[in-house]
Amino acid sequence: MKDEETFLLFVQSLIADRVPHERRAADGAGFSGDWANNSISEFLEAAVAWAEASDFGVRHEPDLATNKWKQFAVFLYCGKIYE
Structure with missing residues (x-):
């Protein structure tokens, strides 16, 4: 990720990944496929908890401090997976 264009391509990919899960029921662990957070509030809460x-993210990947698009x-990706 290096600029607005690559960031928006990433977001479009994340949307495309999410769409098939929109109406799927969550499994016993609360996952819909590989999505751990299935409502917008859960998604945002998980992203904030990760941050x-x-x-x-700087603790695990120091270059994120200088690449705000990637950060x-x-x-957003952690909103999908972080529990």
């Missing part, structure tokens, strides 16, 4: 727990893309 708080990881210093917005925000990882933030």
